Amino acid sequence: MNNVCTTSTVLAVTAKDLRPGPAEDAVSAAGPVAVLANPTAGRGRRRALLPRLLDGLAAAGRPVRVLSATTPGEAEAACRAAVAEGAGALVAIGGDGTVHRALQAVAGTEIPFGPVPAGTGNDFAIDTGFPADPVAAVEVIVEALRAGRSRQVDLARMTGADGTERWYGAVLAAGFDAIVNERANRMRWPRGPRRYDLAILIEMARLKPRPYSIRLDGVLHEMDSVLVAVGNCPSYGGGMRICPDADPTDGLLDVVVAGRADRRTMIRVKPYIYQGTHVDHPVVSSYRARTVELAAEGIVTYADGERSLGLPVSITAVPGALRLLR
Known part of the structure; x- marks a missing residue:
């Protein structure tokens, strides 16, 4: 019933580990926006849209830094490095598998996170209120970055x-x-x-x-x-x-x-x-x-x-x- 989901050929970047804060609070103004992107998500249908999404994120007035990785493990490691190195936010462009890798780095921290639904399955992004259209989702994330706003949701820890x-x-x-x-x-x-x-x-x-x-x-x-x-x-x-x-x-x-x-x-x-x-x-x-x-x-x-x-x-x-x- 559940779709097979593998994360591969990803792009990633930097962020920072902090303690949890209140349910709605200001986004850190320090550090770049770190991006984890999976061009193969959704069988590559969104690949051509990636430059537009990255340009859209840059409209928040924050540096956007992107690194590449070739395996799911490398993608997750890149996100953890991002959290350790001081980025002010982490954005994942892809499906639920890409989001899952990014969550391992930002869960329980104050680093705000934005999922951009661009995969076959985008359940987490849609169920937490983001538009199904990736361009519209980027606009929501950019507005939150500009306003210095983030909202807390629960995660499950196994x-x-x-x-x-x-x-x-x-x-x-x-x-x-x-x-x-x-x-x-x-x-x-x-x-x-x-x-x-x-x-x-x-x-x-x-x-x-x-x-x-x-x-x-x-x-x-x-x-x-x-x-x-x-x-x-x-x-x-x-x-x-x-x-x-x-x-x-x-x-x-x-x-x-x-x-x-x-x-x-x-x-x-x-x-x-x-x-x-x-x-x-x-x-x-x-x-x-x-x-x-x-x-x-x-x-x-x-x-x-x-x-x-x-x-x-x-x-x-x-x-x-x-x-x-x-």
Whole structure:
């Protein structure tokens, strides 16, 4: 269900680590605007627009500094370096995968962040109030920079069994959708979206509920499930409202679980995810908690569409962990 999302051939730059501040506060006037851009996002459809977007950011009257990286790891490292070196803001041009890399650097800091939706899936940017049009999103970011304004939203912090920490902004997939992504990423053929479609068919044929242990604010729930999603925002996969009531300003995580569903039920329910009405189906349960401890055998999670930590993980809603330029 969730789109395979890989970040590659990125452009990046500089920023600075500070402590969190109030819900709405001034943007630092010091330091350049750091830019992480992915020209291949959205299968490269926005590549020609990149110079215009960079020129638009320059209209804020701040230096715009861009560096290149060739892998997702290099992109993330460039963002962390940006935070350490003193940029006054970080902007990510791309889809949810590009945003995810940038979030690792700015989460829990005072460095304001602006997502410019230019990918296949732009769920975090749209769910946090940015226009779907990248040019319009740049205008919103520039206005915030000029006004010295940022607004806080929540992020989710994951902690793995080995103590590894990761942040995400939209949704963590930890069921059928994550299994499909894992299958598609192992496949060498076919290329493009058809690889994901084939992975769905293969895993749908193998579909069976798995035993999950889900602890919500300390209360244990043990259940057999085919799909588990933990949302800070409502959407993933390019507009699927898997956690339709999730609010990135309420300090809580929304957990949506599809229980002992068979293939026929999954096929019937899937179209309703785009409207968020799947939660009305008897096989679907919804929960809300500040902390979610999630365990199951053989599951690698996908956060913001990016391969993340294997289960078990602990996920915590961190209020006001990100300052948005809007």
